Amino acid sequence: MKVLLHACCGPCSLEPTRLFLEEGVDFAVDYTNPNIHPKEEYERRKEALIEYSLKPQGLDLIEGAYDVDAWEQQAGIYGTADRKARCRACYRLRFEQVAQHALEGGFDTICTTLTISPYQYTDIILEELERAAKTYGLKAEARDFSWCYDEATRRSIENGMYRQNYCGCRFSIAEAAAEREQRKRDIKLRKRLRRFERELADRCLEHKLRNQAEEHVSGSLALEITLADFKKLLGTDIADVHEALELIKNNRRLFEAEFSNVAFKAGEQPDAFVACIPQKDFAALCEAAPDSQFLADLIAFLQNNPHATCDEVVSFFAKRSRKYEASAGSEGLSIAFKNPDIDHHRFRFTFGPAQTTFIRTL
Ligand code: SF4
Numbered sequence: 419m420k421v422l423l424h425a426c427c428g429p430c431s432l433e434p435t436r437l438f439l440e441e442g443v444d445f446a447v448d449y450t451n452p453n454i455h456p457k458e459e460y461e462r463r464k465e466a467l468i469e470y471s472l473k474p475q476g477l478d479l480i481e482g483a484y485d486v487d488a489w490e491q492q493a494g495i496y497g498t499a500d501r502k503a504r505c506r507a508c509y510r511l512r513f514e515q516v517a518q519h520a521l522e523g524g525f526d527t528i529c530t531t532l533t534i535s536p537y538q539y540t541d542i543i544l545e546e547l548e549r550a551a552k553t554y555g556l557k558a559e560a561r562d563f564s565w566c567y568d569e570a571t572r573r574s575i576e577n578g579m580y581r582q583n584y585c586g587c588r589f590s591i592a593e594a595a596a597e598r599e600q601r602k603r604d605i606k607l608r609k610r611l612r613r614f615e616r617e618l619a620d621r622c623l624e625h626k627l628r629n630q631a632e633e634h635v636s637g638s639l640a641l642e643i644t645l646a647d648f649k650k651l652l653g654t655d656i657a658d659v660h661e662a663l664e665l666i667k668n669n670r671r672l673f674e675a676e677f678s679n680v681a682f683k684a685g686e687q688p689d690a691f692v693a694c695i696p697q698k699d700f701a702a703l704c705e706a707a708p709d710s711q712f713l714a715d716l717i718a719f720l721q722n723n724p725h726a727t728c729d730e731v732v733s734f735f736a737k738r739s740r741k742y743e744a745s746a747g748s749e750g751l752s753i754a755f756k757n758p759d760i761d762h763h764r765f766r767f768t769f770g771p772a773q774t775t776f777i778r779t780l
Pocket residue numbers: 453454493504505506508509585586587588589590
């Protein structure tokens with residue numbers, strides 16, 4: 419087998435070339451990428467490829483024509499309307515040229531480094547590679563190098579290689595920028611949904627405490643979430659309950675495992691919705707509550723100190739909790755949730771011989 423390996427850039431070539439050398443494959447590298455825009459970028463990627471992947475390993479480079487017009491006519495015509503079709507045409511054009519070079523150079527097999535990238539259409543790449551090989555009477559080494567991506571990333575950073583942040587063509591510059599923005603929005607939303615999750619976990623714990631530390635809920639526990647609270651937690655404007663439910667539904671993949679069985683649905687009130695928490699998830703959620711250990715300690719403290727004064731309990735809070743603060747008043751002990759986004763948490767302890775009545779006042 420004599421392989422002509424199509425290389426898209428330096429970082430993506432590091433691992434495939436290393437593997438081929440390790441396996442003793444007879445191969446050369448082909449840089450045919452008229453898709454890369456602008457020309458300076460094309461040159462920069464080629465230099466990184468030569469400097470870091472080829473020179474150190476004594477590999478030669480075959481370079482294809484930088485025929486931008488041909489690329490525009492075959493792939494560019496799809497524009498941004500049909501990215502998959504554009505990428506397929508882009509792969510096809512490049513692989514056909516690589517196959518021609520292979521025939522001319524006496525290679526019997528073609529391969530590509532493109533499959534290493536998680537941002538590419540791997541299935542289409544392999545289909546087009548097979549297609550080009552068949553058209554030119556060659557074999558395709560249809561390898562999926564995606565498992566090497568992390569190592570390639572690590573090595574390219576370690577080597578200080580130039581690492582592009584878009585695929586190559588002029589359309590992909592804006593597409594990659596939009597994807598980066600989307601990822602940023604996803605991260606932001608994930609953080610905000612975590613706040614919502616913590617709130618739910620906290621409400622489960624509160625329910626457990628309010629019900630004399632019962633271990634289980636029967637059936638499923640329905641917790642009401644007001645739209646106002648949800649908006650504050652997510653820091654975003656939400657028009658109504660339906661929009662809130664839609665947002666949750668569309669972002670379920672961002673939720674952690676504990677929440678996978680929680681069902682969210684509209685409640686009877688127009689400005690609130692309900693989280694239905696199955697019994698089997700209740701305990702996990704109580705565990706997930708940020709202050710679960712502290713509140714468990716508090717229960718133990720109250721049980722062990724049945725004659726504790728309000729001031730003593732306040733002092734216990736002051737030392738132990740970052741999330742709640744307590745104050746002694748004429749009606750007993752008020753415990754406030756410190757998160758300024760959530761203002762509905764107000765608890766009141768009543769003190770008597772039993773000492774464990776935990777009342778939530780809204
Ligand atoms: S995004 Fe990449 S694979 Fe798709 S057309 Fe542009 S350069 Fe080619």
